[in-house]
Amino acid sequence: MKLPAWISRLKQGDLMTGTAMPPTDDPEWERALINRMAAEFLRQQRRSRRWGLVLKFAILAYLLLLSITLLMDGVGRSMGSAGEHTALVKVEGLIADETNASADRLVKGLRSAFEAESAKAVILRINSPGGSPVQSGYVFDEIQRLREAYPDKPIYAVAADVCASGAYYIASAANAIYVDRATLIGSIGVRMDSFGFQRALDELGIQRRLLTAGEHKGILDPFSTFDDWDRAFIQGLLDNLHGQFIAAVKEGRGDRLKGGDELFSGLFWTGQESVELGLSDGLGSPSTVAREIVGAEKLIDYSQKRDLWERVAERVGTSLATKLIEITGAGIPRLR
Incomplete structure (x- = not known):
């Protein structure tokens, strides 16, 4: 069976870590490949979580600083009014x-x-x-x-x-x-301000259906x-x-x-x-x-x-x- 190109490359060596893969005649090579892929996936997940936490902390710090700034504006005004x-x-x-x-x-x-x-x-x-x-x-x-x-x-x-x-x-x-x-x-x-679209509706053959209770309720209807x-x-x-x-x-x-x-x-x-x-x-x-x-x-x-x-x-x-x-x-x- 011919192996996919990316697996063949991994046979030569792990492109991400530089670690050599076991030879293809080793009956355990498939398990080793899966384990290595799983380990790399977990590393990526941990890295994403770390950056996610950093971003959340930055947003929280910004909101906190903004809140303190707005509060200090009010305090400063109150103190200055003396x-x-x-x-x-x-x-x-x-x-x-x-x-x-x-x-x-x-x-x-x-x-x-x-x-x-x-x-x-x-x-x-x-x-x-x-x-x-x-x-x-x-x-x-x-x-x-x-x-x-x-x-x-x-x-x-x-x-x-x-x-x-x-x-x-x-x-x-x-x-x-x-x-x-x-x-x-x-x-x-x-x-x-208002608009009038009556002629446009007539030329396009569109019929306006406006129901009102009160003779002039639709007085400002643009259609x-x-x-x-x-x-x-x-x-x-x-x-x-x-x-x-x-x-x-x-x-x-x-x-x-x-x-x-x-x-x-x-x-x-x-x-x-x-x-x-x-x-x-x-x-x-x-x-x-x-x-x-x-x-x-x-x-x-x-x-x-x-x-x-x-x-x-x-x-x-x-x-x-x-x-x-x-x-x-x-x-x-x-x-x-």
């Missing part, structure tokens, strides 16, 4: 539920900042394109309440790259708004017709929300607004232009406002973020689905 300082609350990204810029987190941060006895003032650092009118309205109302409860503690909004729509809704509640020359600010308007009555109804809803937005801005900014109706058209301007239009009060960054306006250069961050394990999970990538939901959300009215 001296006179300017409190900082960040509004970053989409303003929506379950984000870092949700009303719940912003309100908690604002309350902590106003309640801190050694905080001379509060800076709302904004870098956001806007978001939910409901979430923005919650924060606007809370700022108004806190200003009444703490009349000696001013709050300043400082816009970074973008302070648009719902973000400007929030900013307008502050005592004053400061911007950079290149900041994009304004966009006082409301939008609702159904969108008639004049539907359009008028949705436009009325958006106009109502827009009116609430305009009223809030006028309440917050008052006589400082120098422009006309174009301010409320959804357009946006640079920071330099916004000062001339009365949408903002001057140029400045958080550090310059803290140093020159407040008189307490030390900034301490009171922003409320996701809890410890949510933040750990986010850093290792398990919150991707949540981010996609935050970014999408078609059909929801947004101040953007």
